[in-house]
Amino acid sequence: MAERNLARQAERQLELHGSYDSLHFEGTWWSSAALADRASRLAAGLAGLGVRPGDRVVVVMANCPEVLITYQAAWRAGVVVTPVLFLVTEDELRHVLADSGAVAVVTTAEFLPKVNAAVGCVAGVRFVLAPGAEDDPAAPVPVLDFAEVSATEPGAIADRGDDDLAALLYTGGTTGRSKGVPLTHANLLWCGSASQQASSGEGLTRTLLPLPLAHAYGLLVTCTGLHQREPHRTILMRWFDPAGWLELVQSHKVHRSTLVPSMIQMLLAQPLEEWDLSALVAVSSGASPLPAESRREFEARVESVTVYEGYGCTESGSLISTNPLGMRRAGSVGRPVAGCEVSIRDEAGRPLPSGHDGEICVRSPGVMSGYWRAPEVTESALADGWLHTGDIGHLDADGYLYVVDRKKDLIIRGGFNVFPRDVEDVLMDHPAVAMAGVVGRPDPRLGEEVMAFVSLRPGAHATADDLIEHAKARLAANKYPREVRIVPQIPLTSVGKLDRKRLRAAVRAE
Structure with a gap:
């Protein structure tokens, strides 16, 4: 039982590859042995503070x-x-602390005020841990220094097996309070192994990681690293900034990087041709659909690179499908990884043939067993033993998956279905457009009307009428937006996804 867990897998990796400079962060290289030693000592320190197996931190x-x-x-x-994610509000953090039943919080100094404020309203949290922290008598619980708690002798690995929880992640809460998604050691071990098999490329050993490690996508990348067949070096960014990303790709001769579509669009506003990006072979894009025009422009301007889209959700350990290296099908999010089944279902739950749009349903060893303490929501999400993702898409004849849109984002205009992504992709084809977000606006005659928010590229010019005419020439009469609003920037969520919730709120406020 004790052999099948993430800590044992990490030990096997260290034994396989030995100690080498594996992590670069803000000018400093960390060796794999140093990281493992610090982790071992911190584990013993946590146990010494009374944190027990199964507790949430x-x-x-x-x-x-x-x-x-x-x-x-x-x-x-x-x-x-x-x-x-450190960008959460105090209220959102308080909800996670209370719902998870956390016993401790690990943070950094800049977030201590928010953490202390949230902890003060939640019973059960016993201490807060932060690098360089000093205990604050006014804090609701003791604040301990990360280094001091780690200054102990390493201890043994706790016995944890396949079905024991390894992570509890919280969804974005677009339909109310965020829900806890429990993932076991078996879930994350399978996701890491399947991801490595699907995306491995011999010699592509230098990776730039700007994604938040707190996000499911970032956690998947972390678990993938536990299964590498050759020593890999990761350059970690504190957070993404386009100029910093370019400098790191050039200076470290990076082979691959993981991005989300909003990051790619920010990079397109940079002078890409002025940087030496010739070592960059593969960029993985996930978390939300990538506009076709953004992919084409990025690949045209960075000639060495191919963009590989993938697909997953928190409930599946962020892994469902990916385009394998050298087998990319443009516009698709790839084929289901080995061991993952995808079924496209209609509203009655019946499987649909290839080429037909329906809800994407998934079954794999990476799928959660159910939401944390939410049996009613679990029952509908995992009906008939399949995870119902809430995404609409189809499979082609070769098994490649195409994601059309979110089921809940569907606009019904005069009885006709309009997928926002179809409209956004057309607007993104306009040379002046940097980003677009489309939502339904309540309409007394049609039920909903199509409305677009658009931000323009630096120095570009286009009017709302220009963009409406552009869309009208390329979309069916029931699809093109009757109103386009040009805004300084399109709102994004904390993980870089288009924030339709805020766009809808702006429409409702009027």
Whole structure:
């Protein structure tokens, strides 16, 4: 039982590859042995503070080596990692702390005020851990220094098996309060292994990681690293900024990077041709659909690179399908990874043939067993033993998956279905458009009317009428937007996805 867990897998990786410079962060290289040693000592320190196997520990940090050390320490101690994006509000953090039943929080100094404010309203949290922290008598619970808690002798790995929880992640809460998604050691071990098999490329060993490690996509990349067949070097960014990303790709001769579509669109506003990006072979794009025009422009301007789209959700460990290296099908999110089944279903739950749009349903060893303490929601999400993703898409004759849109984002205009992504892709084809977001606006005659928010490229000019005419020439009469609003920037969620919730709120407020 004790052999099948993430901490044991990390030990096997260290034994296989030995110690080498594996992580670069803000000018400093960390060796794999140093990271493992710090994790082992922190695990013993957590146990010494009374944290027990199965306890939940919330991690609220921007990217840094301490995030990875904490994850590994938690798994060694048998603790359940509960990652939270540092951009969450105090109220959102308070909800996660209370709902998860967390016993501790690991954070950094800049987020201590928010963490202390949230902890003060939640029973059960016993201490807060932060690098360089000093105990604050006014804090609601003791604030301990990360280094001091790690200054202990390494301990043994706690016995945890396949079905024991390794992580508890919280969804974005677009339909109410965020829900906990429990993932076991078996879930994450399978996801890491399947991801490595699907995306492996011999000699592509230098990776730039700007994604938040607290997100499901970032956690998948972390778990993929536990299965590499040759030593890999990761350059970690605290957070994404386009100029910094370009500098790191050039200076470290990076082979591959993981991005989300909004990051690619920000890079397109940079002078890409002025940088030496010739070592960059593959960019993986996920978390939300990538506009075709953005993909084409990025590949045209960075001639060495191919963009590979993939697909997953928090409930599936962020892994469902991917385009294997050298087998990319443009516009598709790839084929289901080995061991994952995808079925396209109609409204009655009946399987649809290839080429027909329906809800994407998934079955794999990476899928959660159910939402945390939410049996009613679990029953509908996992009906008939399949995860119902809420996404609309289809499979082609060769088994490649195409994601059309979110089911809940569908606009019904005069009885006709309009998928926002179809409209957004057309607007993105206009040379002046940097980003577009489309939502339904209540309409007394048609039920809903198509409305678009658009941000323009720096120095570009287009009027709302220009963009309406552009869309009208390329879309059916029931699809093109009757109103286009040009805004300074399109709102994004904390993980870089288009924030339709805020767009809808703006429409409702009027």
